[in-house]
Amino acid sequence: MQRMPVDGWRAGxxxxxEAAAWAIRLFCGREPADEEEIRHLSQYETLDGLRRAFTENWEFRQFVDGMSGGRRRWGVPPFLMRPPRTDIPSKHEQPTLDEPVSQLCTGSQFKEPVYAEITEALAMHANPHRKxxxxxxxxxxxxxHGMIGVGRRAIGFGCGRERLPSLLASRGVEVVATDQPANDTADLARWRSSNQHASGLGDLxxxxxxxxxxxxxLVEFGAVxxxxIPASLDGQFDCCWxxxxxxxxxxxxxxxAFVEASLRTIKPGGIAVHTTDFNLSSNGDTLDNGRQCILRRxxxxxxxxxxxxQGHQVMPLNLxxxxxxxxxxxxxPPHGLPHLKLFVDRYVTTSIGIAIRKGG
Known part of the structure; x- marks a missing residue:
């Protein structure tokens, strides 16, 4: 068997x-996914740096926790350690709610004073829960971005019974809160049974x-x-979510496509902000069954x-x-706290927020 090289190390x-390829085989129990994975992992300045990275790896932690019978702990997968694409604005540091960009839900954000302030305004407990x-x-x-105040207009999509329309109205914002049109589909019946679908203004x-x-x-309700998205809503709002x-x-x-279409409803310079599930297990396979999907990196x-x-400004992507x-x-299950990450299908997921300023 060929010996894994350790002498004469020089990044790249x-x-x-060769050491990076061996580390993938040893710690992850598989062959390298592609040339890009090897290239990225070979950039560590020392072999010890590479070894430390892999001890925090999700695939290796699954193996260790399975051997010990302990509760699964999440570790950073190799695809999430890669530097972001150079053609998009990005940063790589602990994300904060005080200076939000496009970012993942992380533990430190729950400890920020701004989190306590916002949850108090929402009349909610400041629990470590991703929703x-x-x-x-x-x-x-x-x-x-100055979108909360008297004279502002906002539209929310798929609002269900969430608290944001009430909060915005309490600050003088005119709100159009929308949810999916009522019909007899099985998916909508499931949504109603979970008490997450709004059929009128009183639900909000x-x-x-x-x-x-x-x-x-200040608040109107509509089925959208x-x-x-109807063309009659184009350019009518300062922000959407x-x-x-x-x-x-x-x-x-x-x-x-919805994220792009939502920008039609806001004026140039307006803000769109959307949250959704993010796949922390894979940048290849994901859940996409026609009824539910999980976005990958x-x-x-x-x-x-x-x-x-298209001329829009996406707030820097911080993964x-x-x-x-x-x-x-x-x-x-049964889910408790902290609830930042969970399994959906066979994937570990968390929440991601994407913030966009409309161009033009």
Whole structure:
């Protein structure tokens, strides 16, 4: 058997490339996925750096935890350690809610004062739960870019019974809150049974957040198909949002098309912000069964490239997965706290937020 090279290490050279390939075989129990994976992993300055990276790897942790019978801990997979594409704005540092960009849900954000402030305004507990993070993230993006205040107009897609319309109305924002049109499909019946579908304005009112008079004056409800946004809504709003909705409107292509179509509803310079599920296990296979999809890194990057080419500004993509203790936890049924990551199908997922300023 050929010996794995360790002598004469120099980042990026043939010795480093062979060591990277061996590390994948040893720690992950598979052959390298492609040349790009080898190239990226060979860039570590020392062999110890490469070894440390792999001890934090998800595939290796699955193996170790399986041997010990312990609860599964998440580790950073190789595809998420790669540098981002050079043709999109990006950064790689602990993401914050205080200065939000396009980012993942991570443990440290729950400890920020701004998270406590927003959850208090939403009349919610400041729990480490990814759905609460999504509301806080959307709120922070809109506030950061001056979209929350008297005279602003906002439209929300797939709102269900979420609290954001009440919060925005409490700050003087005019809101059109929408949900999928009522029909008899099995998917909508399931959505209704989970108490997540809105059929009228009353489903969106939260009296702990806003006075009823202000809510009725400022908020309207409408049925809007996210796959067929009416042209009558074009250019009518300062901002738009969706929270955990786009992954349920059809195949992956439709979900990505919705993000672009949503920009039609806002004025030039306006802000669109969307949250959805993100695949932390694979940049290849993913869930895409026609009813639900999980975005991969490659899908998010392709969307950023496309929107940038259309003249829009995507807030820098930050895929730093965090290094708080809660970032390692994969929540299993019956779900509890912390709930940052969970299994969907066979994939570990978390939430990602994507923020865009409309061009023109």
């Amino acid at each position: 050279d043939e010795t480093a490339r 609460t993070w999504e509301m806080a993230y959307i709120t922070s993006v809109l506030a950061t 009112f939260h009296n702990q957040i806003v006075h009823l008079d202000d809510f009725e004056r 198909d996210m796959n067929d 969706s929270m955990s909705a786009l992954q349920y409107i059809g195949p992956l292509e439709r979900s990505l 490659r899908d998010v990057e392709a969307l950023c490239v496309h929107l940038t080419a 730093h997965p965090g290094h708080d203790a809660t970032d390692e936890v994969v929540d299993l």
